[in-house]
Amino acid sequence: MLLKEISMTTVAFIGLGIMGGPMAGHLVNAGFDVVGYNRSQPKIDELVAAGGKGASSIADAVREADVVAVMVPDSPDVREVLAGEGGVFDNAKPGTLIIDFSSIRPDVTTELAAQAIQRGFRLLDAPVSGGEAGAKNAALSIMVGGDKSDFDAAADVFNAVGKTVVLVGPNGAGQTVKAANQLIVAGNIQLLAEAVAFVEAYGVDTEAALKVLGGGLAGSKVLDQKGANMLGRSFPPGFRIELHHKDLGIVTAAAREAGVVIPLGAVVAQLMASAVANGDGGLDHSALLRGVLRLSGQNPDSPSDSAS
Amino acid sequence: MLLKEISMTTVAFIGLGIMGGPMAGHLVNAGFDVVGYNRSQPKIDELVAAGGKGASSIADAVREADVVAVMVPDSPDVREVLAGEGGVFDNAKPGTLIIDFSSIRPDVTTELAAQAIQRGFRLLDAPVSGGEAGAKNAALSIMVGGDKSDFDAAADVFNAVGKTVVLVGPNGAGQTVKAANQLIVAGNIQLLAEAVAFVEAYGVDTEAALKVLGGGLAGSKVLDQKGANMLGRSFPPGFRIELHHKDLGIVTAAAREAGVVIPLGAVVAQLMASAVANGDGGLDHSALLRGVLRLSGQNPDSPSDSAS
DSSP: OHHHHHHTSEEEEEOOSTTHHHHHHHHHHTTOEEEEEOSSHHHHHHHHHTTOEEOSSHHHHHTTOSEEEEOOSSHHHHHHHHHSTTSHHHHSOTTOEEEEOSOOOHHHHHHHHHHHHHTTOEEEEOOEESHHHHHHTTOEEEEEESOHHHHHHTHHHHHHHEEEEEEEESTTHHHHHHHHHHHHHHHHHHHHHHHHHHHHHTTOOHHHHHHHHHHSTTOBHHHHHHHHHHHHTOOOOSSBHHHHHHHHHHHHHHHHHHTOOOHHHHHHHHHHHHHHHTTOTTSBGGGHHHHHHHHTTOOTTSOOGGGO | OHHHHHHTSEEEEEOOSTTHHHHHHHHHHTTOEEEEEOSSHHHHHHHHHTTOEEOSSHHHHHTTOSEEEEOOSSHHHHHHHHHSTTSHHHHSOTTOEEEEOSOOOHHHHHHHHHHHHHTTOEEEEOOEESHHHHHHTTOEEEEEESOHHHHHHTHHHHHHHEEEEEEEESTTHHHHHHHHHHHHHHHHHHHHHHHHHHHHHTTOOHHHHHHHHHHSTTOBHHHHHHHHHHHHTOOOOSSBHHHHHHHHHHHHHHHHHHTOOOHHHHHHHHHHHHHHHTTOTTSBGGGHHHHHHHHTTOOTTSOOGGGO
């Protein structure tokens, strides 16, 4: 019932970047009345060309919305969009369901969710995994924190943009699981990079090695999707190291707060920080290989022997 | 031609344990004349019951063999079987193809391969991944080092026991890739353990969390196959920590030898050593979770909150 109610009404979409842009487009295609807002106008024009509407401010976008979707880079951005002057809390209708797709600090999410409820709104934290390809193909994994009734009410929105959509707990739980996701992904990339540098040093056919590694217990999405970047020493983003660095700050702080000791998480956070410090922040996170090469006294800009 | 020649002739199989036993059985089923030897008699009896033959010594097993397969625990065992008194080198026919499925030090493999060639034999290192289940289901990944002609000649043997069989380089390369495999697997397990302890501490629905993590870039064979052990705090082997500890000794030594720096590999080797030191050596390697719990001041013997 709630499902149908929402699917025939208006979604405000705040943040039409690499992820938010395609997601808003999928909502248009699913039959939602989508009103988009973005700081830069060209992204709004793209949404309008795809059948959506444009707004000149957050206030304009959310005033008539039944659902407000947010996809912005970091905790301060979400805080500004929701609780800032001229933001969602000041301008949305009572009862509006806010879905925050951004990846931010779990404690900021729980704080903003409490404010939202106090002011008569409903909020789900719904960070995603799957990257630009997942956003474009409506194949995102979405880890949702909040009330079951709100999760059920948002089903049509989630199904329009995601493939694996799971309610993992109360508000903040979505962000906690996303933090765990970023921990695993960063570590799996670093381990693959160490393995690649190791087998290359022994003159192994690295492409053949990755094939057989992928067939055994070492197999992973990271190996499937990031191995070729490493062999080719080519790291176009993808997911940028500077963003993953931000996320590892979230997970190490949240783990410390909870008294959970994460030795590999701590080390890979340092290695990600080193990648930023060495000017690799704009590269795909598979460029962690460059750090392994630097540590091993090799020139990260040289092509691999196995590729030459 | 060589293929057929071998497939109609005799395979000696030395080491009929958890892995070697089922592998020898698959060779019987594939039509090979299999003569098995094991230090303990019951394993030999099992092979005989399955249609193979038993031998009372390595010498008896290999004397008439065209192929000698070896599957024993560690580098000294392989050295003893091949180069020891009464071993393969002293008793096999000239030209015999030796296939070492064991996981041992790459430098020991290259040394033994050189000896084998000098004494008129051919040798492939062919360590496997996929564990007991892979051995039972003839679904092993096999990473092979050696000559292409020997690899081709052994195709029927490999296809009888494995699913992903790849020649990765000259002698030793198979062991090098297996070492990389063990590095990745150990690290992926430790990262999953850190992630599980982290999300449990925040009261997240851990089973739901693993489902959504598996759908995104954090997805891996380790997550699929080891997550349930961690949630249930149940760690029956599987692959024992004490064996993985041995393998991480191989990979850290070989990386040091090659001048490749592997920070996560080094840390997870220490954590695996700690698991052995804490008496967990006989548990499955997914029991690395117990180390994360100990580090975090939790009782590793308590059931998880999310499971209760």
